[in-house]
Amino acid sequence: MAVHTRMSVAVGFALVAAVTAGCSGSGTHAAKGSASSGSSSTVAQNPAPTESNPPGDIPDNQAYVPFNGPGFTVKVPEGWARTQRDGGTTAFTDKLNTVRITPVSASGAPTVGSVTNTVVPQLRSQVQKFASPKVSEVKRHAGSMVLLTYQGDSAKDPVTGKVVRDAFERYAFYRSGHEVDLTLSGPVNADNVDPWRMISDSFAWR
Template sequence: MTSLPLTRRSLHAIGLALIIAPVLGMALPAAAQEKAVAPEINPPGDIPDNQQFITFEAAQGVAMKVPEGWARTDTKDGATFADKYGRIELSIQQSASAITVDTLRAQQVADLERNGRAVKVLKIEQVKLPAGPAVKVVFTSNSNPNPVTNKQIRLESERFYMQRNGKLAELTFSAPAGADNVDQWVLMSKSFRWK
């Protein structure tokens, strides 16, 4: 078995982490300790301009347009659609408390930064969609490692939080950083409807 050489800097970082973590009484998840990977030069993941969309109706009482032909996985609180590194995640949960930029920053965004893979939040803003007011969070992160190659790529994501009648919808679009999906993400976010 071969071992990687430890530099003075890496030994210092390891020692500092071993000292500070117990003092603070908490340890960071392994994913949050990751370094951001460099974006691809020619990123895969553009949704083609001629992509056809179909309407997906979730049992949780919402509907939206999604790309035809993407693999769908139903979950207890919504669904996930995937094609290569492109993903759409829809989750509907019960929520009695009102969402604001400040409450999301303190709770959901803090959790995302703490538990995500090298997450960097770029923007949090209030937006208006046809389904009603929403809070939009724009961030970058690393992908999960490829199960075969263990390779990761840098992703860019937009997450929308929308609330109505005690339900909170979380809608996330992700693609390789630099892929051109702006128009398609706008189309899908604007198609979201409460039923």
């Protein structure tokens, strides 16, 4: 009788151990499943950020089309709003950037000295908070010309009332009594070095 009791107790301990082990295994699998679900949720809630251009940056994929003026051609950004201004100036504008093209008659080729002594004082009286003028001679595909860089405030936005601090590049191209002033402008913090170089390099006499 004692032997039978000891065997029953031993069998009971074995069953308890087996049940305990089974429960422990189930708990482990459930935890793994829960961790996996949490990881998927985190990925879903944190998608990769969408790339965007800073204000004033001309997109890298911007297309350009030729603009034909009297005796010259130059590429301008496709799709930009075109306006005709006083003095024969044609302007192409998109948001915070502008390309202005002004053909004028000139008795002689502009020089660093003539731009410094004549153009800079004119712009100082016309451009709000005109500053940092720098005049130099540079080379583009059309040849050598005078480049004037400066800064100034944009006109106040009629809707928001905001004023943008702009950087300007003004190229003076000249040939046989004909001058074309190409002015590129945009926010001072915008990175438009490549688009502006492309536009100024595209200028050609016809």
